[in-house]
Structures are given as C-alpha cells and as structure tokens.
Amino acid sequence: MLLKPGRGFFFAIVLSSVAPVAGATALAVDPMTVLIREYSRGNGSYEYLNSGTDESYARYILDRPSSPYANIKWSLLPSPDTPTRRAIESVSTQEHPVNLRDLHDMKVWDLGFTKAHIASETFRMPQELRYVPGAWSIVKAGIEPDIYAQAIRNQGLEHPAMTANYALAAQLLRAKLAATPPSLWKIRGLRHDVLDRFVGGEFMLAHDFHYLIQFLDGALATWDAGSTSAYGFRQLPAPLRLGRIAAAYRQRLPFEHEPCMEDDTHDPEHAGEGTFDRRPLCFDDATDRAIHVWYAHELVQELAAIHDRANGAPTLAERMAAPLRSSRQGWIGIPRPSAIAEVTRIEVVEAKVTGQLLVEGDVSYRDAFGASRRALRLSCGMRP
Template sequence: MASSRSASVRARASVTIAFLGVMLVACPTWASPPQPANRFHLAPRAGDAYQAWTRAALHQLTETPSASFEPFMPDPQWVAALLDEPASPYSDLRPAVFSSDVIRGLPGSMQKRRAIAWDLGLDKALTGYQARAQRFSADVETQWPAVRPHIIKAGVKPYYLHRAHEHGGGASYPALTAELAVAAQTLRDWVDSTPESLRDAVGVRIDVLRRFEATGDREPLSADDLAYLADILRGELSMFRAGNVNIFGQRELPAPLRIARAAAASWLAVRTSAAPECHEDGSVNRSHAASRPEDPARPMCFSDATDRAVYAWYLAERNRELAATLDTCEGGPVLCERLRRAFASVAPTWMGAFPRAVMRYANHAEVAELLMAQDVDAGAPGDTAYLHLLQRAHLLVYPGDRP
C-alpha cells in the first residue's frame, strides 16, 4: 500500500513538473533553417476559408452548370488532394498546396488551401512552426518541449490541464482529463466574454470555474459540477467556429481535435522515460513510433502526426479508459467513477468534410423544418402529419424520386 501511494505521489509530482514548467529543457533548434514549406510552415491566418470557398464554388457552378468539380467534396477527396501520403499518420501536406499549381477541386489561393487543410485536421504540431504561440505567458514558455506544442494547438491553459489531472483520473485517464480541461477552458472563455450581470441568465456558472481552479484544501468537483462541465463540452462539440483564434493567438482547431491534442499533452506530461518515437527536433522516428494511431503496443510521435491521426489515437485511448477497471485508476475509484459517469456519454464525433449522405440528410432536414414552421398538415393526427411532412420534404429535395 505504501509503495503504491508513493508511486501515485511521484506520478502526480511529474504532472506538476511538466505542466507548471519546473522541468526546464532547452527548446530544440536546427543548425540551419528547414526548407520544405509543405512540412515547415506556420499556422494559417484566421477566417472561415472553407465557407468562403464553398460559396465561391457554388457561384461558379451556377455560372457554369457543366463544371466538372463538386463544391461539397467528400472527405476522402480532400485528403487525397491535400496530403502527400494519405495513408500515413505522419504525412506532410502536398508541395502543390504551397504553390500556384492548379489542383482540381481545390481553391486557387494558397492561404485558403492551407486553412482548409488545418481545419480538416491534416496539419501537425512541430514546435516553432504549426505550434508557435503568438501570445503566451511564462508558464507556456517554460513548458517541457514535448508537451508545449500540443498545449498550444489545444488552446488550453497549462494550469487547467494540471487541475484536470488533480480533479480526475490523473495519469490513468489522459483522454477524459483532456475533455475536462477543454470544458473548463470553454467555461473560462464564456466567463470572460459574458457581462457579470448576464451570467446567471445565460447559465454561465463562475462558481463551478472557481471550484475547478481552487488550490489547497478544497472539495473535489461534485457530480453536478462535472455534469455541468460535460454539458458545456457537448455544446462545444456541436459547433464549428472555423477560423477563430485561440488563447495563444493561433488559428483554432475544431473542438474534437483540440481535445485530442490536449490528451496528447496529458499523456506526455506523465512520461518518466525518454521518448524514442520522436527525434530531438520532434520529427518521427519510424523505427520506434507506431505506424497506426490505434496501436496499443507502441506510442505515436504526436508532434509529427496529423491532428486527425492524434484524434484517432485519442478515441482508442478514450475507449480503453471507459473499459478499464476502477481499481487501476490513479485518482482513486470515487473520483474516477465520478469523472467517467459525467463524460462517458459525451460524443466527441468528428467526420472531417461531410460525405454526400450527410449533405443529403442536411438538405432533407432543413426542408422538413421549414414545412414544420409553415404548419403543413396541421389538421392530421400526429404520426400521420409527421409522415406526410417527411414525404413532402423528400419529394421537394429529390423530385426525381416522385412515383
């Protein structure tokens, strides 16, 4: 029992060291500036490039109905067009993305191509390049270099990741800990952007945030607090605010990819051994790194992996945590069970660019909502009215299906 407790204390100490920057390691440098732009580049500028491109493509399609491209390309086509090695979790972007070359179905603007690749999770977290904070405090600057790039891309305060470890499963639950940290960061953003007089009316609870941030002799977050934070995360996952800027002044990732990067930071922060899967400069060491994100036997080189590859790892890790027995949880069975119960039903789903089936369903749903708003078939019994409404919506969207 004593040795187990000592191990737990040592593990928690290592988390504190990594997150609060006590472990000062020189940031990796290169003898000469790296050259290939498709690998070494900064985050693209803010702005919703995907929406701008879609509108422009729709307009062009209206002007030229016989055009041979699709404004709504499915995800596999985007991946094939933008990645150099689409099947590899460590693929760089195609060199053509950074040129004026014409790529069928893609915007002609290099900035728009880069922004869409970023939003689709096809970029990396190489320190000083894709993960280069424009605004940072001392605690970020002194982060352990292996952890820092993932904190920057996640857009989460290092202190919040540390507090999430304290409130949850610690080293045992990097995925669920990351979800708690991103939820708390979202609540902090809400508190900062909502006038104090309106917070109660719109459900922004600063009391929960204060309990999360509290140090010293404190009560753990209650089941109600955790349920509230889980609801915040559900809301964040249901929205896509493309092109926003995160707390470090860098283009923000979609919420599921932010959680994945935070989970990578949580996992790396408790490592006590060397990381042979990455070279010193953060590039992948393919002789040691996992070739599949879901490989449980070997770790990934997170900094050289694409955001969507880290996301695939995070989902596999999350499933493992939810299936694990509570007696293996470092935070203790009570805290771990409370965290699992609150966040287990959160669905961190992410699909990249929507496939055609989803676009068809969205069109169908929008027309159905319009008919409901117009009170169509209001005189019919409930189930009959609903079936008539769906039938009419389908025929309006797809008139070719009319018998």
C-alpha cells in the same frame, strides 16, 4: 473551384513539411462555411459537396496520406472560379486582405492536416510551459497554463483522454464567460462558480463534472472555426483540441520506448503508425487528425477499464467517466470507437456546416439533407 481535388486542374509539388504560418491565418474566417455559402448562391453547392471525399482531399494535401506523420504538399492552386472569388471578397477587409493561398491554408489547418510546431517568428513559448513535455500540443490546443496544470491536480494523469475533456471544457467555459456580459451569464446557463471550483482546486461536485461535459458537448456538436486562441493563433476546432491536449497529458507519462527522436521527428523503430499499430505515436511529429484518431481509441479504452462499484463512494475515475458515458462521445464511440475519430472527416464537417447554413437560409434543404445523409452513412460504417 477551391480546395476540392476532383476537378483535376492543379499541380502538387512536395516542397516543405512546415505547417502554414498560424499568424497569417488567425483571421476570424471559416473557409468551409464561406465557400459552401457562396457555391450555394451560385446553385453550385450540390456539385461542390459531392466533388470528393475525405480520402481524396487527404491525397491532395499530404505526401503520405496513410501515415500519421505525413507532410503537407505545397500545391500550385488554380485560378479561383466565381464562387471562390466571391468568398475571398466577402472575408477580405482593407486591413486584412485574404487571398486564395490564405483560404487554402486556413482549411488545411482547420481540418487537422498540420503538426504541433507552429511556424511563427513572433511567438515565444510561455515560461510556464517551456520545459513541459508536450508544450507545443498544449499551445496548439489553446489551453492556458493554469487550466492545463490544474486539470492534472484535479483529475490526474492516469486517464489522459478523460482529463483532456475536463481541461478543454474549462477552457471553453472561460472563453465563453469572458465573451459574455456578466448580466447574461445566468440566462445563458454560464456557471462561473464551476470554473472557479475547477481553477481553485476545490472539491468538484458531481454536478460540476456533468456540467463541464455537457458544455463541451455543445462545442463538439457544431463546427466553429476561425476564432483566435489564448496564444494568439488560429484556434483548432474542438475535436482536434481534445486530441492535442490528451496527447500533451500522455507525454507526461513514461514510454517503454521513446517514440520521438531528439529532433522531435518520429523514430521508425519505436513510433506507432496508427490504425492497428497500438505503439504510442510521436505526438510532436503527428498530424492533428492522426492524434485525434489515437485519442478516440484511448478514450474508449479508458472508459471500458472503469467499472462502477456497487458499494462505497465513487472513485475519482468513476466520477470522471459517468458524464462522458452519457455524452455524445460516449453514445457514438462506445458501440463503435472509430465513430469518434470520424468527426474530423470532411463529410461530417460539411454536414455540420450545411445544417447551420440551412437554419440561416443560405443553403437549400436538398443540400443540407444530402450532406447529412453522407455523414450518417459513415456512422453506419459505410464509405460514400
């Protein structure tokens, strides 16, 4: 079985901290979905879905799983079993054959175990971003330079997590509009006028704020992996993109003590270690999922600090906060901040994937219900 450490037939060797090469995994392949589908066809999905936890997988992948600055362990992968071979065959083409290592690297990337810098000899940082703090996080988030800059003009930098939501929503809307024939925009609820006002720096209506966050909600509710970003790399899932772009905005603000050293590695004396250590992370040296944990707490703190006034026109911060409080992040995150961070856990991802596959008739109700129950236990503060 691929990528689940519970079977005990691999050897892990710490060889390198370099992330998987993004260009090599930029194919439109979602390993989580294809693996669960193939195990289900072989009546092995129940065993696959219950063979490990997010913690056990992190121990398999990282050299220091509890550290936000953990490096990836290079692992000698086992010979693929029958469902895994079928999965590889189903996603391989003559032009783009996929092997076991590719599938492994894709899953590691999608689940947020890599860092900001992208190992690719062909990529050159866009001129507009070359000297911008947090440029690698902007690229990793797949936010184009004009949307990145306009979000600052529109929403400011005082609330980096909230500004990140609107930047990502605008980027997602642009991508959806580009992929949809204009004749279908109206019937599919795609508002090009909202994007035009955002990018053009026009006054944003209250409806515009709500529309963008509702649009983002749709992306956060599903698991969508394997697409190609605006920079030609494998695109991160939406929750991890939120963390990355929020980090980029935070890097525009001053730090009491710079958390990164000149080589972009974390400074042990000043960089936060996550969890209860509230010092700022060195975002360039932190994994995507560690940054998403930071983002989750940052968003809740930003929302908690904004209080609606009884009289007078609402401030920009109040207009930004209102849609977020009623969004899925607001509903699950304000009562329990760690709930936002948990959306990147394997158990939650598998619940989303099996839910989609159940609709398509590719997994049983038992498997989908079991995966959903595991994820719900997390929302109740329980570990599987």
